Amino acid sequence: MTWVFGEFRLDPEQFQLSRSGEPVQAEPQVLSLLIHLIRHRNRMVTKEDLVDAVWGGRAVSDASISSRIRSARQAVDDDGVRQAVIRTVHGCGFRFVADVGSVPASVVGAPDDRTAVHPVGRPSIAILPFQPLGLSPDLAVLGEAIPHEIIEALSRLRWLAVIARGSSFRFHQPTPDLDAVATALAARYVLSGIIEAQNRTVAVTLELTDTNSREVLWADRLVARLGEIDDLRARIVVHLVSALEMHIPFHEAQIAQLNGPEGLDAWANYHLGLRHLYRFTASNTALAQACFTRAITADPRFARAHAGLSFTSFLDAFLRQGPDPAGAARASRRHAERSLELDALDPFANFTMGRSYWLTNQPEVAADWLARATTLNPNYAQGFYASAFTAMIAGDAPATMAGLDTSLHLSPLDPLLYGVHGVRAQILLQQEDYQAAADWADRAATAPRAHYLIAMIALAANGLAGRDNQATRWRHEALRLKPDATANDFFAAFPTRDALSRKKIAAELSRNGF
The missing domain is CATH 1.25.40.10 (Tetratricopeptide repeat domain)
Structure with a gap:
C-alpha cells in the first residue's frame, strides 16, 4: 500500500518518497519519521513514540528530534510556520494533518523483491568461511575453524535459525555472491569475515549483512598476538553472540514497525514486542504484551511469545505497574510454565521461570532455573x-x-x-x-x-x-x-x-x- 498526499507518494515497503513521480532525497531517519507519523495520523505522536520508532529507544536530544522534524517538513514542502503537513502540539508531540489517501503498490509500480521487506518466520543466518589473507598453512585453517565454532555457539539460540556448516561452507570463494547465498540457503542474514596476519598479530574482521537490503548492519575488527589465538577465538564467539542478540532483533523490529501491524507473522510480532519490552514503562509494557498476544494468536505453540508474556507480567509485578501485583506474579509463573511446556530447552523460557520465583521470594528455586538457562546458553x-x-x-x-x-x-x-x-x-x-x-x-x-x-x-x-x-x-x-x-x-x-x-x-x- 502506498500513501498519497498532495503531490507526494510515500511507499513504506520500498522505503521511498516521491513528488510528481520524481524521487525525493531524504535520510533514512526522516523517512522512518514520516512513515510513523502517517501510520499514526489519527492521533498525536509523542516524542517518546518517535524516539522508539526512529532511534530504537536510544537516548537522543530534543535538538535531534527537532532537526529530523525540520528535515521531514522540508522533504514534503512544509515548514514550521505553515505546518500544513506536520503540526507541532507544543510540549506534547506531533501530528500528520495533511489529507492522506492510499493506493495498492501495483498502481505505482511493483516493489523490487529485494527492498519489499516482509520478514516471515524465525530469522535465519548463514555463517560463511572467513577469507584468509597472508596466513601460513597452519593458520589458514582458522578461516573454517572459527566460523564452525560460531555456528556451534549460535545453534544454542532458539530465536535464530543457523544454516548448517555443510551448506554454508559451500560458499568459500573470496567474494561470495549474496544473491546466490540468499537464494540457495534461504538466509535472511549472512556473516562473513576476513582473517589476516601481519606484524606477529592476527586480525579478524566481521561483517553482518541483511541479504534483502544488502545493508551492513554491524561490523567489527578484533586483533590478537599470534600467541593468543585461542583467546581470540573465544573472544570472537562471545563478542559475536552479544552483537547478534542486539542487532538482529532490533533490525527485525524496525522492519516490522515500518510495515505496520497488519499481516505480521508470529516472529515479527515477537521482535516488535521485544522492542517495547525493554523500555520499562507501563505503556510500553502494555504494548509489548499486545505484540506477544498477537504472536500467540498467529501461532499458539510459539514458546518464546509465551515467555514474553511472562516477562511483561513480571514487570507489572516487579515495578508495581498495575493494580494487582499478586495477580501479575501468578500470570508470570503461568506464562513461563506454558513456554516451558512448549520448549523446555529455550534459555529464555527458563530465564522467565526463574525470575517468576523472585516475585514469591524463593531465590533458591530461582537459582536452579537460571542456572539451567545459562547451561543451555553459556553466552546468555x-x-x-x-x-x-x-x-x-x-x-x-x-x-x-x-x-x-x-x-x-x-x-x-x-x-x-x-x-x-x-x-x-x-x-x-x-x-x-x-x-x-x-x-x-x-x-x-x-x-x-x-x-x-x-x-x-x-x-x-x-x-x-x-x-x-x-x-x-x-x-x-x-x-x-x-x-x-x-x-x-x-x-x-x-x-x-x-x-x-x-x-x-x-x-x-x-x-x-x-
Whole structure:
C-alpha cells in the first residue's frame, strides 16, 4: 500500500518518497519519521513514540528530534510556520494533518523483491568461511575453524535459525555472491569475515549483512598476538553472540514497525514486542504484551511469545505497574510454565521461570532455573545477571560478583545494564562499602531505561555514603518516575536476607520520605 498526499507518494515497503513521480532525497531517519507519523495520523505522536520508532529507544536530544522534524517538513514542502503537513502540539508531540489517501503498490509500480521487506518466520543466518589473507598453512585453517565454532555457539539460540556448516561452507570463494547465498540457503542474514596476519598479530574482521537490503548492519575488527589465538577465538564467539542478540532483533523490529501491524507473522510480532519490552514503562509494557498476544494468536505453540508474556507480567509485578501485583506474579509463573511446556530447552523460557520465583521470594528455586538457562546458553548475559541478582538476595557476595562480571563481559551494552550496576551497588551495601556502593548506584541510575527502584538504590547508597545532595537528587528522580513509590515497593522487589543492610536502607528511605 502506498500513501498519497498532495503531490507526494510515500511507499513504506520500498522505503521511498516521491513528488510528481520524481524521487525525493531524504535520510533514512526522516523517512522512518514520516512513515510513523502517517501510520499514526489519527492521533498525536509523542516524542517518546518517535524516539522508539526512529532511534530504537536510544537516548537522543530534543535538538535531534527537532532537526529530523525540520528535515521531514522540508522533504514534503512544509515548514514550521505553515505546518500544513506536520503540526507541532507544543510540549506534547506531533501530528500528520495533511489529507492522506492510499493506493495498492501495483498502481505505482511493483516493489523490487529485494527492498519489499516482509520478514516471515524465525530469522535465519548463514555463517560463511572467513577469507584468509597472508596466513601460513597452519593458520589458514582458522578461516573454517572459527566460523564452525560460531555456528556451534549460535545453534544454542532458539530465536535464530543457523544454516548448517555443510551448506554454508559451500560458499568459500573470496567474494561470495549474496544473491546466490540468499537464494540457495534461504538466509535472511549472512556473516562473513576476513582473517589476516601481519606484524606477529592476527586480525579478524566481521561483517553482518541483511541479504534483502544488502545493508551492513554491524561490523567489527578484533586483533590478537599470534600467541593468543585461542583467546581470540573465544573472544570472537562471545563478542559475536552479544552483537547478534542486539542487532538482529532490533533490525527485525524496525522492519516490522515500518510495515505496520497488519499481516505480521508470529516472529515479527515477537521482535516488535521485544522492542517495547525493554523500555520499562507501563505503556510500553502494555504494548509489548499486545505484540506477544498477537504472536500467540498467529501461532499458539510459539514458546518464546509465551515467555514474553511472562516477562511483561513480571514487570507489572516487579515495578508495581498495575493494580494487582499478586495477580501479575501468578500470570508470570503461568506464562513461563506454558513456554516451558512448549520448549523446555529455550534459555529464555527458563530465564522467565526463574525470575517468576523472585516475585514469591524463593531465590533458591530461582537459582536452579537460571542456572539451567545459562547451561543451555553459556553466552546468555541476562541469565548471568539474573543469577547474580538471586545470589545478592541470598547474600552470597562471591557468586554475585562473578555473575555480574560474566554478564558485563558478555554484553557490555545490555538493556538491563542498569540492573547489573544496581545489583553490584546492593551487594556492596551489604558489605558496608558505602562509597563504592554509591559510585555504582550512580552509574546504575544514569544508565538508559533505569526505573524508579534504581533511583531508590542510588538514594540509599548515597545517603549511607554521606552524599546528601546526591541522595536528594535521586529522591526527586524516584518520585518523578513513580510519585507513589514506597519503601514497601522497594523491599518487595529486593527481599534481601541481610538484616543489617535492610535496616539501614529502610532508615535512609524513611529519612527521605518513603
